[in-house]
Amino acid sequence: MPDTKIPRQAMPKQRPKERIRNFNEVALGFSAELAQKEAERCIQCKKPFCIEGCPVEIDIPVFIELVAEGDFESALAKIRETNLLPGVCGRVCPQEEQCEIVCVLSKRFEPVAIGRLERFVADWEIREGKMDVPSVAPSTGHKVAVVGSGPGGLTVAADLARLGHKVTLFEALHKPGGVLVYGIPEFRLPKAIVARECEILEKIGVELKLDFVVGRTATVDELFEMGYEACFLGLGAGLPWFMNIPGENLVGVYSANEYLTRINLMKAYLFPEYDTPIRVGERVIVIGGGNVAMDAVRSSLRLGAKEAHIIYRRSRKEMPARDEEIENAEDEGVIFNFLLNPVRYIGNEAGRVKQVELLKMELGEPDASGRRRPVPIEGSEYKMDVDTVVVAIGNGANPLVPSSTPGLETNKWGYIVADAETGKTTKKGVWAGGDIVTGAATVILAMGAGRKAARSMHEYLTTGEW
Ligand SMILES: Cc1cc2nc3c(=O)[nH]c(=O)nc-3n(C[C@H](O)[C@H](O)[C@H](O)COP(=O)(O)OP(=O)(O)OC[C@H]3O[C@@H](n4cnc5c(N)ncnc54)[C@H](O)[C@@H]3O)c2cc1C
Ligand code: SF4
Numbered sequence: 001m002p003d004t005k006i007p008r009q010a011m012p013k014q015r016p017k018e019r020i021r022n023f024n025e026v027a028l029g030f031s032a033e034l035a036q037k038e039a040e041r042c043i044q045c046k047k048p049f050c051i052e053g054c055p056v057e058i059d060i061p062v063f064i065e066l067v068a069e070g071d072f073e074s075a076l077a078k079i080r081e082t083n084l085l086p087g088v089c090g091r092v093c094p095q096e097e098q099c100e101i102v103c104v105l106s107k108r109f110e111p112v113a114i115g116r117l118e119r120f121v122a123d124w125e126i127r128e129g130k131m132d133v134p135s136v137a138p139s140t141g142h143k144v145a146v147v148g149s150g151p152g153g154l155t156v157a158a159d160l161a162r163l164g165h166k167v168t169l170f171e172a173l174h175k176p177g178g179v180l181v182y183g184i185p186e187f188r189l190p191k192a193i194v195a196r197e198c199e200i201l202e203k204i205g206v207e208l209k210l211d212f213v214v215g216r217t218a219t220v221d222e223l224f225e226m227g228y229e230a231c232f233l234g235l236g237a238g239l240p241w242f243m244n245i246p247g248e249n250l251v252g253v254y255s256a257n258e259y260l261t262r263i264n265l266m267k268a269y270l271f272p273e274y275d276t277p278i279r280v281g282e283r284v285i286v287i288g289g290g291n292v293a294m295d296a297v298r299s300s301l302r303l304g305a306k307e308a309h310i311i312y313r314r315s316r317k318e319m320p321a322r323d324e325e326i327e328n329a330e331d332e333g334v335i336f337n338f339l340l341n342p343v344r345y346i347g348n349e350a351g352r353v354k355q356v357e358l359l360k361m362e363l364g365e366p367d368a369s370g371r372r373r374p375v376p377i378e379g380s381e382y383k384m385d386v387d388t389v390v391v392a393i394g395n396g397a398n399p400l401v402p403s404s405t406p407g408l409e410t411n412k413w414g415y416i417v418a419d420a421e422t423g424k425t426t427k428k429g430v431w432a433g434g435d436i437v438t439g440a441a442t443v444i445l446a447m448g449a450g451r452k453a454a455r456s457m458h459e460y461l462t463t464g465e466w
Contacts, residue, residue, distance in 0.1 A: 019187065023186040023269050025186070025188070029119060030120040035120040036067060039067035050100070050112075050114060053101060053103075055448030058079050067121060079121065085151060087126075088194060088443060090117075091115075092189055126196065131200065133200055136161060141166070142165045142461040143168070148172075148233065150446060151446045152449055168209055169201075173265065175265060176210065179236060179443075181264065183264065187298070213400070221406070232432065232433070233436060235435075236436055241391075248391070252389060260295060263299050282387055285390070288312065288394075289313075293312075297309070308334050310336045345357075361377060418437045423453030434450065
């Protein structure tokens with residue numbers, strides 16, 4: 001029986017003092033008892049809004065009921081019907097803005113912790129040493145190329161492979177997973193979880209071609225010449241933005257992409273065991289207020305910075321990062337500096353950054369994003385000593401594939417133009433989805449786009465109609 005008197009169960013976490021000295025996961029996950037107790041809170045609504053809130057439409061009430069009954073295996077199978085990455089989504093989905101925000105309980109109480117339950121069942125399978133590999137339809141003989149192995153590409157590959165198509169996944173980096181492996185740090189998303197979810201993909205017959213840069217190693221048109229009949233572009237938005245202010249080319253000024261890639265994918269945090277150096281120094285400043293900035297600043301503390309600062313041009317209220325991650329950062333001792341913007345970096349004689357000049361801001365009227373616009377306060381500049389700067393103000397589209405693919409239209413920001421419902425681009429046989437279409441967004445939105453594109457690609461492959 002649902003019990004609304006049970007409070008939302010807290011997530012056990014590593015204590016802040018301990019966790020800033022390691023890269024192990026911060027959130028430790030529910031025990032079976034906690035999970036069942038939390039699942040008992042679900043009132044099994046007749047009209048479950050939570051399903052509508054999930055971009056891949058997991059049958060949330062059913063999986064939660066199965067958790068409450070202790071049938072974790074069936075709960076996981078239910079989730080996997082629409083989501084092959086439950087261990088990832090349960091950890092990094094902005095649940096508070098998706099499935100949980102529309103939970104009926106949240107009107108009077110706190111919402112059911114849907115994401116934490118999803119993570120629990122995914123982790124339960126690992127603890128049990130099991131791997132439920134989904135069934136695959138008989139081979140159709142059709143060959144499909146998926147470019148980019150982020151959550152968008154992984155979803156397309158899984159869906160099409162399950163329908164019996166022969167899928168090859170092309171990835172520029174040496175490991176599959178996209179931002180899940182190169183961007184999001186180990187302490188928020190262990191790489192073993194991503195690797196395992198990619199392993200399931202290989203088990204259902206997806207071929208992985210790593211270190212393969214489409215647009216260089218082979219163009220999209222060359223993939224068609226190689227016999228692929230359809231192509232999905234899940235390239236992500238991995239091109240770092242800078243502010244174009246003086247001193248950004250000084251040594252010690254990193255883009256968040258480079259900083260996080262060195263730390264995560266190239267394991268700089270395990271130096272010298274792994275041969276990737278990274279310079280952190282005593283005082284690190286990270287420019288930006290999103291999830292990427294939180295990941296960079298929290299990584300800096302773990303790498304030994306004495307002070308790790310966030311410099312954000314608006315106030316805490318406007319910060320786009322998830323509340324949970326801002327709170328984690330606060331607990332870990334990150335120093336937040338609001339209403340400030342860097343105007344230049346100053347180097348020493350060796351060309352290394354040693355200071356930043358900051359300008360104070362105040363908030364004006366809301367801008368197009370609906371957030372109050374930061375307005376500079378004239379003459380308020382001051383300098384701060386720094387050893388390392390990480391610029392985390394957003395990313396754009398890499399032009400490599402669009403520029404090497406005739407007939408593929410992009411918008412004024414360089415993102416690929418694709419139909420919102422099908423993912424079809426302006427080039428016959430080519431689909432696109434995820435951050436390369438929408439700009440930097442979320443894991444689950446990229447997966448939702450992948451799901452829609454896979455449906456449309458299947459129709460094309462089986463009917464030949466574009
Ligand atoms: C540091 C960081 C933290 C984040 N935190 C969260 C979070 O907590 N929750 C959340 O929901 N979202 C988060 N996001 C956003 C989320 O990760 C992205 O929205 C999501 O990964 C987009 O998926 P995608 O499939 O479009 O592309 P990506 O994950 O970007 O993957 C694209 C892949 O394509 C490959 N590729 C690109 N060009 C080529 C080419 N020419 N040939 C071959 N391969 C190519 C890239 O190497 C990459 O592996 C975060 C992003 C970052 C950077
Ligand atoms: S995938 Fe994300 S949005 Fe969907 S149920 Fe899980 S946590 Fe919620």
